[in-house]
Amino acid sequence: MTAYLLLGCRAVIAVVFARSAWAKLRARRDFRSALRAMAVLPPRLTGAAAAAVPLAEALLALLVWVPAPVASWAFAATGGLITLFAAVLVRLLRQGADVSCPCFGASGVPVSRAHVARNLVLLGVAAAGLAAAAAPDPGGGPGAAGAAVVLLAAGFLSALIIATDTLIELFSTAR
Template sequence: MEYLLFGARCALALTLLASVTGKLRAPGGITGTVADLGIVPGRLAGPVGAAVIAAETSAIALVWLPGPAGVAAFLGAAALIAAFTAVLVVLIRRDDDVSCACFGASRTPVG
């Protein structure tokens, strides 16, 4: 069971690391995506984008905590990824022509 947990932590941390790295290499990409989504008011796009990056960065470190704190962090990171997935599903169902900055700047619409 320890190996499975270690593998899951590695997979989650590496996925989030790739995501954060892509977002930091394309400043403004996440803000533009959040604004294009129309889920929050335009004035909040910057703070929400920054919060996404902060949450992903925190999750990378926190999933390695031992005991209940690590389990809680792991569940929080999983919830974060579930929220991202839900947003993508909504975009696909609405057939919106919005590109995703999930792993950095992209001009390819979600689909």
């Protein structure tokens, strides 16, 4: 069972973080501008953060696939990064800031509780991945059929996470 959980958590973190990193790298100026608009960093650090965040996300997307203990550290670091992102979102909500979340590229959807909820789901995935990666290895990996089901479920969850802004727009009552 642990092998299936670990596979699913690895897949979700890898897909979500790789997609996030790719979007930020593809639209570097937009990401840097969004960070400036959020005003959560001193202006002189915005450029460095705009470069470091997508690189950290890409690196973590790869490192969760490395065997223990590296995977454990990668899941822990992933959890830390997600916690940081959630804290920024909560701060922006408390300030009433009217900014969008550049998590998966440029967006016109203002930061909302749905973004925080998305990060809490991701934090849960990272925590489950950490627990599975740190658990004793019972030997033998997941079977092919089970792995296919887990990867399908992970793909579905990843797509929902990535599509948060689209889902917010779709189900928004303010039209």
